[in-house]
Amino acid sequence: MAYLPDGFESGDSGAHDRVAALITLESLPKRSPADSTVMSAVRYLLYRHEMETGTTDLPQNIAVVSDASGTGVTTVSQALSEVLASERSSTVLWIDATETHAPLPSGTTTLRTSPWGATDAPGARHWAGQPPAIGAAPYSTFARGRLSMSNLGAVSSQPALDDLFKDLSTEFRHIVLDTPPILSKGNSIGFLRHADAYILVARHGSTAIKQIEAASNDLRTIPSMGAILNDYRTRSPKFVRRFFSE
């Protein structure tokens, strides 16, 4: 059974119905508290953005993107959601638009009614009228169900997605998009049209320069809030590192 927002009845028509059908909180495992270093990095990017824009008004829809998988986009986007929710007292929705990381319980809807699986996981809560929390996370989560990546392009082109974001924007101060790799899954480019800004994540020693150049070229129309070089590790001794800037 799909959860519906409080105040909505099953069978309502229009955008709210679609939202009700789509916004079904999935029981996402909170694998671990967000890394303090990642949260510090995100915090710094937010401060820098505020300093450069001269206002505390952060972009509403922030996409965390990378060129390929495994760079730490989910970690960064979760940390961003946590910082925004706990330190900025914002209502935050974290949308996992990447591949499903864990097996989902049964009860998913079809693509015709919802691009994301509407699940009825034990302990899951919907965002409307309830403390938007799953486990220890202080923010709401919204994850894609059993939608194959090949259909993501179809989802991103659904008019319902536009209505969905419109409705979500009225309910949440910030929407954090955990997007698929933009190079390997080009469908996410369409998904990113709903982003107001993006944070680029690259993995040290893994992400190629060409990939970053290509990804940046694809993202050139979206304002950037900064980049994170994740999983940085150097074997140079400390006395050697002193000679360099990092």
Add this chain to the structure above:
Amino acid sequence: MSTASGRGTASLNTTPTSDFTERLVDGFFRRWFLYLIPVVLLAGLGIDTARTITGEYESYARLSATTNPYLEQPDIRGTEIGFYETPADGTARLINEQLQTDAFIDEVATQSGLAEAIDDGLITRGDIRGRLGASASGQNNLRVNATWSDPTTALVLVESATNGYGEYLTLLAVADSQEAVRFWTDRRQVASNEADIAQDALDSFVQRLPTLASGEERATEQTLEIQRLSSAFDRALDTVREAQSAIDEAQFTANQAASSSARQLVVIDAPIMANDPAPVRRDQATVVAMFILLGLAIAFAAVLLTTLLDRAIRTRSQLALASGIDVVVVVPRVSKLRRKRRAQPVDLNEAA
């Protein structure tokens, strides 16, 4: 976490050079054990090679290249000392130049008893050249030294080289005088033949003349002919005497030049036979050091190559340059968290 910020690429606090150096250093420390393999291998090879080095016996002679300023020095072609070098430097250079010629080496080998070994292919001229040489030892003194596996050969090599160079100097010094002797000897022979012919002609003419009666005088024509023949004979004799004088003078000059050339190289310390082989530790250390340096060069080339071929993002400035994003944050790897995540698998029901 560390950060970089600014506007555009120029605002980053790293230059392309320092960025590349950083990647180079990081690349080395990331796989230092691989890069040390050629160093260790070549060091082992160097040690093995150094162990094969055996001590050789060394003999040397110390020579003086000074000349007596009160004596006139012969101008020997090809042995001029440059204005930029000391007498010792110049003489050592000349000896080493001679050692590069096969004729001189063959002469030295013959005098040293090594000619047969060369003919049999047991040693080469290069072996002798590599073990025999001259070097300046101060401004006026030079040292001719030789090393060989046996002390006798080392001693003989030094003696042969020293004597051979002295003979070479003498040969050069007397070359012009000997040429003059040969020239005047030929002239003397020609003049002597002419004198004989003139004397024969005079004798023959006189014998053919009739005997004069008492009080009778020779005809004027006969008298003139006798005078002409006598004059030709006298000129030929003068030429012979002149040639002989020139020969004597040239021989004197040759002897004088030979004597002067011998004074140009005075042996101060005659070579002596070495009792013990020369210590080899220095040579062994040099060989090992060279092998280690070669290994280091190979390791550095490998680090350089892998760094150049590495197209992954390794520094903050690389990411900033590639993405065109000014604000770059570095998040270091936290090994403790990674281990913790691996150790604690997710339980969906528990998490829910």
